[in-house]
Amino acid sequence: MGDEADDVLRGLKLSATDQHEYTKVREGFESFFIVRKNIVYERARFNMRKQEANETVNVFVTALHALAEHCNYGTLHDELIRDRIVVGLADARLSERMQMEKDLNLEKAINMARQSEEIKKQQNTLRSDASSVVQMDAATVDRVFEGRKQRDKNLSTPLLGFPAITALGLLKRVDSIDLDTLKSTYPRLCSGLGEVKRAYHIKLKPNAVPFSLKTPRRIPLPLVEKVKEELQRMEELGVISRVEEPTDWCAGMVVIPKKNSPRLRLCVDYTGLNEYVCREKYILPSVDQSLGMLAGAKPFSKLNANMGFWQIPLAKDR
Structure with a gap:
């Protein structure tokens, strides 16, 4: 020395x-x-570490091990690295799966992260291969469609995309329809609110006690005119009817502004009624059952009740 x-x-x-x-x-x-490490600072760096964009799982795990070296975690070393992997992964779905995994240790967490990363790479490769378009030169296209006189003069790229298929006469639009044509052809279906044919009857429990609101809720003054307009519109559509005599049942109105519309949504607080309503027992079909019922079907249609409960008429009291 x-x-x-x-x-x-x-x-x-x-x-x-x-x-x-x-x-x-x-x-x-x-x-x-050797300078003594600040354990509080080292642990803070460890707990702030997350998987960065385009960072592989191996690099992320190696960085966590390096940061944990000076944290003095003792027997909790592996468990805290495991927790940091679960919380710091960029894949939120994989993180949720890990949290639901029973007896998750450090080795199992690393293997799950590596497998998920590898599967994503393989899926990207498979999808890119499946979506690749077979390229053909102009001479090949001419030989294939030499019997057809219709060729697009602007078809400079030898790819059979939608413009090329349309220009070569392989695809033809049979018919089209717009909203005005639909309204003029089916005026009865396109007028009014539209409603379910079968009226719904609210069945009450035998011990039902009528509920009537004692004090009506106040409407803010800036919304009074809009509420009147909406009530008039609903009355004209037949959704509601005016009641001016005493009634056993009376619920409070709730005014809710719509997010992207100047109109208001008028709701009713049926808490007092719901307490005595008999509930139907209906089990929703599973996805497998629904798909099985669609087996072999070709034409499909969609029915959208865009006004919800307005389109379900209520049965009159007997």
């Missing part, structure tokens, strides 16, 4: 016996030259 090392050794406050033991001297020099 040099003179500087001798000076450091004298300042280590080692006993005469410890100065002749290699292990004690080495520990003394390490404590002097």
Whole structure:
């Protein structure tokens, strides 16, 4: 050792016996030259680490191990790295799967992350192969369709996309329809609100007690005119009817502004009625059952009740 090392050794406050033991001297020099780590700071860096964009799982796991080296986690070392992997993954769905996994340890979490990453790479490769278009030169296209006189002069790219297929007469639009044509052809179906033919009867429990609101809810003054307009519109559509005499049942109105519309949504608080309504027991079909019922079907249609409960008439009291 040099003179500087001798000076450091004298300042280590080692006993005469410890100065002749290699292990004690080495520990003394390490404590002097190696800067003591700030455990709070190191743990904060560890807990803030997340998987960055385009960062592989292996690089992310290696970085976590490097950060955890100076955190002094002890026996919790592997568990805390596992937790950081689950929380810090960029794939939110994989993180949820890991949280629902029973007996998840560090090795299992790393294997799940690596497998998910590899499967995504394989899927991207398969999809890119499946979506690739077979390229053909102009001479090949001419040979295939030499019997057809219709060729697009602007077809410079040898790809059979939608413009080329249409120009070559392989695809033809048989018919089209717009909203005005639909209204003129089927005026009865396209007028009015539209409603379900079968009226719905609300069945009450035998011990039902009529509920009538004692104090009506106040409507903000800026909304009064809009509420009147909406009530008049609903009355003209036949959704509601005016009641001016005493009634056993009376529920409060709730005014809700629509997000992307100047109109208001008028709702009713049926809490008092719902307490005495008998509920129907209807089990929703599963996805497998629905798909099985559609087996072999070719034409499909969609029915959208865009006004919801307005289009379900209520049966009159008997």
